[in-house]
Amino acid sequence: MSDELMQYLRAVAEVLGEPWRAVTSRRVGEDAALIGPDGGWISVTVSYRAERTRLVLEAWLDSELRPHQPTGMVRPSVTVARARPAAAVGKDLAxxxxxxxxxxxxxxxxxxxxxxxDAADLSSVLAAVGAGFGTTPVAGANTVSVGAYGQPLFATAQVLQPFWRSRQRRVRFSIDATVENALAVAALVGERAAADHATPDSCR
Known part of the structure; x- marks a missing residue:
């Protein structure tokens, strides 16, 4: 990165105004960067085409936000001629x-x-189910269980994460039980299902 390029970008940043500023490269492959507000920056690369007469400016998200770039949303970029006055480029970028x-x-x-x-809501629901089981889910887990395989009753509750994010709250239970316990569980589930059917949710 040349001092000339940094001086040029500082002039561009002045046009953009605070808090924009020019800095040395922050990632592999860029020549410099323009740092702005709220966790974003514009990578500046000297194009190797056209005899290095153009600058490619491409937006990036910082490490905190990068995993949350919405699907289908493209990082914006523009290409400008290095020969253009910095003031004109700054106005163009703005x-x-x-x-x-x-x-x-x-x-x-x-x-x-x-x-x-969603993650906080998921965690609270799983904790509530775990409390009903008399156990506590592991931090960050999406399942909680009670008993053990081979015992008279072994049950696992799993929060279905893809549906959870789409606001369709669902918890899936898997139960392995002796016949006697299976009949008791079936009766309990049947009673609850009948009650829900008799008093449907008015919000559905």
Whole structure:
């Protein structure tokens, strides 16, 4: 990375305004970067085509938000001529790139928040089921069990995560029991199912 490029990018950052600033490269393959607000940055690479006369500017998310880039949402990028005045490039980026960068960051933060809420909800439900079993689920697990295989009663409850994220709350039970316990469980489930059928959820 040349001092000339850094001076050029500092001038671009001045046009973009605070908190944008030019910094040395943060990842392999980039020549420099423009760091902005809320966990995003714009990677700056000198194109090896056209005799290195163009700059490729591509948005990235930081390590916290990167796993939450929404599916199908493309990281925005633009290509500009190095010969253009920094002031003109800054104005161009403010119009063509920065709004898309802000949108990408906002979408990633929203998805991260929704996933965190789902994970907390999932954990609380599993803890409640575990309490009914008289046991405590392992941190980060999506299953909880009581008893052991081969005992008179062994039951496992599993939170179905893909459905959970789509707001369809489901818990799947697997029960291995002696005949006597199986009959007792069947009676309990039958009573609950009959009660639910008699008083349907008005929100469905």
């Amino acid at each position: 119009r063509r790139l920065i709004p898309d960068v802000v949108e990408l960051i906002a979408a990633a933060r929203d998805l991260a928040h929704r996933r965190a809420c």
